[in-house]
Amino acid sequence: MSNSPSSAAFGSGERTAAEVDTVCADRASETNPSAPGQALVTTRIGVLFCVTALCALLCGVAASSLPQLQSFQSLMWVATVAVCSLSGVMSMRSVRTLRTIETELLQSGGKPERWRTVRPIIGQERITEAWNELLREAESASSNRDDRTPASLDQEAITLARAMRGLPAAWVITDLDGRLLFISPPACSLFGLTEDANHIGRDLLDLLGLRAGDESVIAKRQRFLSNVRMIQERHQVAMGGERVHLRIARSRLDGRSGDGEGMAWILTDVTQQELATQSRDQFLLTATHELRTPLNNLQAYAEALQAEENLEIDQQKEFCNVIVSEAHRLGRLVDQLLTVGQMEAGSMVANRHELELLPMVEYAADQMKAQADQKRQRLVTDFAAKLPTVFGDRDKLQAALVNLVGNAVKYTPTAGEIIVRCGVVDNWIRIDIQDNGPGIEEEEQDKVFDKFFRGSHAANSEMRGNGLGLAFTREVARMHGGEVDLDSEVGRGSTFSMRLPIGGHSRSGI
Structure with a gap:
């Protein structure tokens, strides 16, 4: 059984009126701490009748104990009548408020509109104040309900x-x-x-x-x-x-x-988020696999140098060259991972200087020349005699150009042709990298610049990639106030065009 005040006071029929009054007074003081401790009206009436009954009993016993004193007996009976009369008068005054509330309740029963005509009761008792507060709440609720007419409700719904x-x-x-x-x-x-x-x-x-x-x-x-x-x-x-x-x-x-x-x-x-998550997971899987290879090579050659004491100088140089090469390869992978974090956080910045762009384009073409020769590809360059300078970050622009030329070499078939053009168009320096590879589906052309995205031809081929090169390239171009565009047709090849403003005015202001 619950031990709460409610069950303790009202859950048992054995509780006295005084205990009920005490519990109710405690509740009143909890809800209104500033109210003085005051007994309920019904409790006061009960106590008054108990006192009256006790006085009448005492007077009756006193009168019966001295039968020889007729005057004393008369006095006791008069006192008994006086006490009962006084008690009745006091009870009538106490229940007057209750009688008024009961009358109003009976007249308002079944007639909600009757509440508008009920007037407050004058008095200082807590029951009077509570009744008047109840009337104010009812009037406020009624006025709020009246304000919400059907027309206003319809307007709210619309x-x-x-x-x-x-x-x-x-x-x-x-x-x-x-x-x-x-x-x-x-x-x-x-x-x-x-x-x-x-x-x-x-x-x-x-x-x-x-x-x-x-x-x-x-x-x-x-x-x-x-x-x-x-x-x-x-x-x-x-x-x-x-x-x-x-x-x-x-x-x-x-x-x-x-x-x-x-x-x-x-x-x-959430299709794009799902594809991005899958691409990122695939990238992490690929990166983990690619990280394992240089780490294994570094460990193997370092252990060989440590274990073999009689290695010839040429072998030692060869082992050191492999270690240096694998360290550079590992560094490039780590740089790509850092680039992903910077691109995701939007914190990639440019260290700007005045740059000659033509040597950078030539360097990108020379870097990919060896791979193109392995696939018997023709790497053709068509450069203007002289180009204006740009204001930008050398390392990032160089990496972006290498990405564009490298993509063309990677996805162009054996014995294909790649053309690298560079010139001035209006107020822009424009670099075009054209190939005769498989091309890109029209619905995928807007997605190839998304991070971790790889086209259907690339995903179905055995060529490795992480889907970051073009996203990085476009981000670099936009940081320098330029843009990277794509013109592609399935079966006929693709042309990626990087445009950079002469003088390098940046849109972002970075």
């Missing part, structure tokens, strides 16, 4: 509906079986539906591909249609020939009595 339609989120309201009741414009765009058409009654689960399928699809559909109040799920659906990753949050609309039954759905397209 305003809310307009606000909901203006939200960028794709939300849908359905019945308990998943049939559409309302659908937002972003949700129509997500499913490829016309906004002006009437879609009420269409099956949302059918649009999500959850009406037919294997056991996992059936289980997911049952979870969405279950009585669970809130559900969040990841789901893939085919839309327009592509797999779209959705994050679905579904909640039931039966929270309060009188609410219409149904379900609210919020659909978020």
Whole structure:
């Protein structure tokens, strides 16, 4: 049994009136600490009648104990009548407030509008103050309810509906079986539906591909249609020939009595985030594998130098050259990892100087010449006689140019041709790297500059890559106030063009 004050005071029929009064007074002092400790009206009346009964009993006993004194007996009976009369008068005064409240309650029963005519009670007792406060609260609630006319409620509903339609989120309201009741414009765009058409009654689960399928699809559909109040799920659906990753949050609309039954759905397209996560995981896997190779080589050659005491000078130099080469390779991988962190955080900065761009383009072409010769490719250069200077970061611009030429050599087939052009167009220095490789699908051309993205031709080939080169190159170009563009056609090759402003004025101001 509970030991709370409530159960202690009222849960047992054996509690006395004094104990009830004490508990009620304690509660009153808790809710209103400033109120003085004052007994309840009913308790005072009870105590008054107890005192009256005790006085009458004492007077009766005293009168009976001295029967020979008639005058004393008369005096006792007069005292008894006086005490009872005084007690009655005091009781009537005490219950006057209760009688007024009872009368008002009886007259207002079944007539809510009668509360408007009830007047406060004059007095200083706590019951009077409580009654008057109750009347003020009732009047305030009534006035607030009266202000919300049907017209105002309709206007609020219209305003809310307009606000909901203006939200960028794709939300849908359905019945308990998943049939559409309302659908937002972003949700129509997500499913490829016309906004002006009437879609009420269409099956949302059918649009999500959850009406037919294997056991996992059936289980997911049952979870969405279950009585669970809130559900969040990841789901893939085919839309327009592509797999779209959705994050679905579904909640039931039966929270309060009188609410219409149904379900609210919020659909978020997380395809790009999912692809970025997969690409990043693949990059980390590739980077881990590539880090292991130089580390193993460094360890092997260092142990060989340590263990072999009679190595010839030529062998020692060869081992040292391998160690230096693998250390440089390891350093490049670490630099790429650091570049990823800088690009993610937006903290990559440029150390700017006045630069001659032509030698940098020639250097990038010379760096890739050996790889092009291995694949029997023709690496053709077409440079202007003289180029203006740019104001930029030598290391970052050099790395960006090497990335562009290196990509062309990597993805151009054997015996293909790469052309590197450099010249001035209006107020820009333009570097074009043209190849006759497989080309890039039109729907992938906007994505090739995303971090960790690799096109379908690159992903299906045996050529290694981490999807960072073009993202880094575009970031560097934009830091210098320029841009990198792509013109590609499947089967005919691609042309990447880097444009840099003469003088190097930066848009970002970095």
